[in-house]
Amino acid sequence: MTLSQSTLDELVAAGVSVRTDPDVIETYSHDRSPAPYGLALAVVSPADTAQVSETMKWATRHRVPVVVRGAGSGIAGAATASDGCIILSTAHLNRILDIDAPNMLATTQPAVITAELDRAVAQRGLMYAPDPGSVEICSIGGNVATNAGGLRCVKYGVTRDSIAGLEVVLADGRIIRTGRRTVKNVSGYDLTGLFVGSEGTLGVVTEIDVRLRPRPVGLSPVIVGSFTDTAAAGAAVAQVMSANLEPELMELLDRRTLTLIDDFKHTGLEPDAGALLVAQTTGTSAIERAAVIAELFTTAGGFDVIVSDDAAEAEQLIEIRRLAYPAYEHAGAALVEDVAVPRSRLADMLAAVDEISARHGVTVASVAHAGDGNVHPTFIYERGLPEVPDEVMAAAEEVFRTAISFGGTLTGEHGVGVLKKRWLGEDLGADTLAVCHDIKGALDPLGILNPGKAI
């Protein structure tokens, strides 16, 4: 596709920032995934919703593909440039517009960093619950695009569960509002839920009404337990999740992850442990619930079970979990995967990952949002290769198929992007995928929004 400078000048004339410097384009053309990307025509950075609308009207007029890009922290290749596209950067849409404490809502533009949103509402005693691992560098708009998860999801649900409504610019430039500032609302179809997780293929999200929660007060004890293997740890997770104890965190680290963290930081983590569980409780009766969790850990065969309600020490225990990815990246190049299985199959999934890893001779270490059955098998391989090695992709493909065969999915919280599209038909079924394409066709008949991604 070629586009004359005079065509781009129409956008400039509308007051929209347009940059065509190759260095700028290169910077905005990829996310944090190893996905290949194409050559974009320009980086367009609207200043407000009206300019986003102008941009989409222009794109419709000239049939130019539009790739929306937030913080670029995605790891599935959902926001990578395609040939001949413009990259619509949300960077200037970076303000929190309103915090409505009585209704526990906030309205924000998409480029606000998720952790900053949470800190802003914390000053009012409130919390924005979803906390993807990238919370300090990802934007709330990207979280909406991918329906991002995180550690606290085990108690509060995923991003979709915290979105009350959206302002969306459609492919043709019309601006709509979805959802409502009410707790309940059944007028019209659930467009809010549809746009959340659609990875920029159905519209450009320009405002987000997020649901907030009272921020837990009081002690937030952390419970850590070691287990001889992942099967025992999985059984402990099942016990806790069936017992109405509402942990706010229920994470699992496998043996290889513990070893890599120890290699990285010499933490002295129990070398005999086949798995470590890290849980936390918050709010009313947190101490009592933590004690019950510790008891359930022990009953399920856990050893070295620790409960700490000292804030600093609790933070240190959670820090072990946070060291997983730095430890992976210390060890080599890392391809982070994201399968989810029914909670009862968690241990089976982890065992399958180990078996696949051994058979293909590739290094795989796993952490899991165990309470949600969401496993991140991370493939670690030689740094500096031009692409992911074939044996890694072959092993990853087996991991995906195993998750699907367990009644699971190939992505629990990272999204499909371009990296997982080829398995999507197996994951969804052909007719379900066809319905997604029908909806895409209805909302974006020219196919200009993030073509080739997500579905």
Next chain:
Amino acid sequence: MTLSQSTLDELVAAGVSVRTDPDVIETYSHDRSPAPYGLALAVVSPADTAQVSETMKWATRHRVPVVVRGAGSGIAGAATASDGCIILSTAHLNRILDIDAPNMLATTQPAVITAELDRAVAQRGLMYAPDPGSVEICSIGGNVATNAGGLRCVKYGVTRDSIAGLEVVLADGRIIRTGRRTVKNVSGYDLTGLFVGSEGTLGVVTEIDVRLRPRPVGLSPVIVGSFTDTAAAGAAVAQVMSANLEPELMELLDRRTLTLIDDFKHTGLEPDAGALLVAQTTGTSAIERAAVIAELFTTAGGFDVIVSDDAAEAEQLIEIRRLAYPAYEHAGAALVEDVAVPRSRLADMLAAVDEISARHGVTVASVAHAGDGNVHPTFIYERGLPEVPDEVMAAAEEVFRTAISFGGTLTGEHGVGVLKKRWLGEDLGADTLAVCHDIKGALDPLGILNPGKAI
């Protein structure tokens, strides 16, 4: 539309139950609303998903409108017959297919009564949370169609929040699965959320995977407080909802409701009370949280505040709330409305209802799922009239417009059906409504699924 007997015989030949007896058709042609209805051709009762698929293929072939009907307990006219349609009764799809306790999921056919589903899973220590007022007579399929609410929503969310996935027969007879038996899943668009609340206009739901929760154990104290007016009660609700106390019930009865209940049952409810709040806590630390709620009630000006953790007495206190609708129906014909507003506008909404009631000279009594800002103003008028009196409709219309002007909606949990369609454009905005129609067109290009309803 005319349809020859030979055409219907094709369905009979496929083994599907087809009834054309006028009495049967009449019985299945309406719901519990005063909505007008048309003349259906037949009542078709498939025995399984395959027969639903055969029915939809047949309907597509002959372009026959299909109105899906569950228990007929709807009150918005979403399942009423249109001229020339067939009524697709789900009555034979009435089995719970699976209870998967480890993953806290159940799979059910749509005609299962909601309360029966909850009782079945209770035997496994689990709970199906959403509990519409009609829980003993409504079907889970109808709950999915309308995204039904209920009393426990204040803690657990609406029906959509408890649906993991669906089996849906599309307009052309294709059978798809949406969602997943996992906690997290971001592959493909959120079709599950889209079908929930679509009132039979996008597909026929034939199986439902519901999310269950651990059933609360231990004492479940009830807190009751009287207030001089709804403003004071509204302030108390706001305090409780901001304080992380997680009530499982937070209901408000207005003065007229209390009077009507007293007329009906001579309960001796405080005649000076302008509003009564009924709350309940369940689970860990329920007693402690109930005490805090009682304190907040008192601080906010509540009087005669009672906390009861005696199961029988607690049940009696909740029974007061359950008497509201019988009391309304004792007093006359009742049109139950269903506005929802941001929680902070609850008292404003109740005041506006009183003012509108007085100005139009119509009797309106309100109960509210107060913690959710969901108000049911019920218009009580002379029994036996052929239709709802003009002054009642005029007052109801003002109530809707007031709710919308407060940032609310004209339906929080009952649905749009036919009764509220004429205000939907005002509620959603024209472009948002147009997107709903685009999606309808993509999934049901011939427009045979519940034509004229919901959007």
